[in-house]
Amino acid sequence: MKVIITVIGNDKVxxxxxxxxxxxxxxxxxxxxxxxxxxxNFTMMLVGEISNQQNSFAAIQEQLTQLGTQIDVTIRxxxxxxxxxxxxx
Amino acid sequence: xxxxxxxxxxxxxxxxHLDIRTITMGISLFDCIDSNVDKACQRIYDKITTKARDxxxxxxxxxxxxxxxxxxxxxxxxxxxxxxxxxxxxxxVAYAKVLDRAASDLGIDIIGxxxxxxxxxxxxxxxxxxxxxxxxxxxxxxxxxxxxIGSTRAGIxxxxxxxxxxxxxxxxxxxPLKCMNLVIxxxxxxxxxxxxxxxxxxxxxxxxxxxGISGPGVVKRALEQVKGQPFDVVSETIKKTxxxxxxxxxxxxxxxxxxxxxxxxxxxxxxxxxPAPGDSVAEILEEIGLESVGAPGTTAALALLNDxxxxxxxxxxxxxxGLSGAFIPVSEDQGMIKAVQAGKLSLEKLEAMTxxxxxxxxxxxxxxxxxxxxxxxxxxxxxxxxxxxxxxTAIRIIPATGQSVGEDINFGGLFGHAPIMAVNQSQPxxxxxxxxxxxxxxxxxxx
Numbered sequence: 001m002k003v004i005i006t007v008i009g010n011d012k013v014x015x016x017x018x019x020x021x022x023x024x025x026x027x028x029x030x031x032x033x034x035x036x037x038x039x040x041n042f043t044m045m046l047v048g049e050i051s052n053q054q055n056s057f058a059a060i061q062e063q064l065t066q067l068g069t070q071i072d073v074t075i076r077x078x079x080x081x082x083x084x085x086x087x088x089x
Numbered sequence: 090x091x092x093x094x095x096x097x098x099x100x101x102x103x104x105x106h107l108d109i110r111t112i113t114m115g116i117s118l119f120d121c122i123d124s125n126v127d128k129a130c131q132r133i134y135d136k137i138t139t140k141a142r143d144x145x146x147x148x149x150x151x152x153x154x155x156x157x158x159x160x161x162x163x164x165x166x167x168x169x170x171x172x173x174x175x176x177x178x179x180x181x182v183a184y185a186k187v188l189d190r191a192a193s194d195l196g197i198d199i200i201g202x203x204x205x206x207x208x209x210x211x212x213x214x215x216x217x218x219x220x221x222x223x224x225x226x227x228x229x230x231x232x233x234x235x236x237x238i239g240s241t242r243a244g245i246x247x248x249x250x251x252x253x254x255x256x257x258x259x260x261x262x263x264x265p266l267k268c269m270n271l272v273i274x275x276x277x278x279x280x281x282x283x284x285x286x287x288x289x290x291x292x293x294x295x296x297x298x299x300x301g302i303s304g305p306g307v308v309k310r311a312l313e314q315v316k317g318q319p320f321d322v323v324s325e326t327i328k329k330t331x332x333x334x335x336x337x338x339x340x341x342x343x344x345x346x347x348x349x350x351x352x353x354x355x356x357x358x359x360x361x362x363x364p365a366p367g368d369s370v371a372e373i374l375e376e377i378g379l380e381s382v383g384a385p386g387t388t389a390a391l392a393l394l395n396d397x398x399x400x401x402x403x404x405x406x407x408x409x410x411g412l413s414g415a416f417i418p419v420s421e422d423q424g425m426i427k428a429v430q431a432g433k434l435s436l437e438k439l440e441a442m443t444x445x446x447x448x449x450x451x452x453x454x455x456x457x458x459x460x461x462x463x464x465x466x467x468x469x470x471x472x473x474x475x476x477x478x479x480x481x482t483a484i485r486i487i488p489a490t491g492q493s494v495g496e497d498i499n500f501g502g503l504f505g506h507a508p509i510m511a512v513n514q515s516q517p518x519x520x521x522x523x524x525x526x527x528x529x530x531x532x533x534x535x536x
Contacts, residue, residue, distance in 0.1 A: 006099060058153060085337065086333045087097075087333070
């Protein structure tokens, strides 16, 4: 299952490290990522792949939300098909 | 996938209120018919709670996994006037109560189908159902009712028009807020997922999933990028935006239907506003260049909007149905409320707008002393617009008992509040009293 993970918040040291570590812990493979500062906001988008079902989607979402609270950024995870449906013919 | 597209999609959901307004499961109740009311009600309860057992959970799962809000989970059923016609009772309130109980037990927001189709005449069940509407609505919290009193093929049943004016007044006497659970239609559609007018039509499959999407904010934001440009550009912009919005409905509907193991019916392309800031159809019209909705030009702007939404949406879906257009409910749209309060939008202009949008006089509050004949007159006018233009029209009108023009009636939550609008005081009493049927128009004979 491909997912889109977006991380938005105030820029500071260690956001990429913390998020990628958490994704590794959750066994989510990062296929693609981009990161930028938009009007001072740290904005990162990752395409990830959840290969096995050892964690439920809800559990993964919960853990990422918790991490977001810890490091004071908003982390969102959504299945990729929605984006394809809207943006591609 | 480009990051710009990801950002755009997230912005549509977060800032511009793109959402699935409703996932509505249509359920046929024909196989629940029984002359014994208790038996029939038990069958209805069993069928609804079996078919829709997972509806709420599936909707919640999809919302979580895909990050797109699904605001309402609803059910529509076969018009109860048909289901109950064989029953040995004159009062159909028991049927409304069982619908209410099934909806509550399932965690469904609203259930529609306490309905009758009388465009050409009454069968025995229709009379009993319509007489039961005031009590049925006052005794339940989630049940919605609708009555179809006219169509392009059949003309307008003026006996029903007269009766429904009285019914609306009867409901208002008990509780004006309950009037928002009743829609009176001409050319009602059988697969409409939106309430209060949803029912599961006679020609529908046993069970189907119908989707209603929403996203006035997305359209407005897109139009902000083409300020001052010609209408060709405006129309193209709306079409492209409507396409994207509608794709969400098609996509989510497909997943929901698969998970529920039910055929996917239709996507209703309607732009449905809510009282939330930035979720307004009126603001789209103003973005097109009107100082306020209601200004001269409003009808033309709405006609363009309605048409472009359909054109953009049709390609995005396998099957389009329902009402599909722009909704203009007064109380559910901040821009409409503002215009009425400022005296810039009258009931008459609203009526003109209903000739080119997808519904009718929707969520309109009128003074408490508005007569039944006046309501019937308004209804007849709306039905005539629908009949002649071959489109759905309706009224959902709220006589605000004890209140008058300038005051405000509050419906709470998604339903907003409505300033009470002035109504022409000249009475259509003798017109309404004639009864009978207005014949179908000449262009109905297409065979």
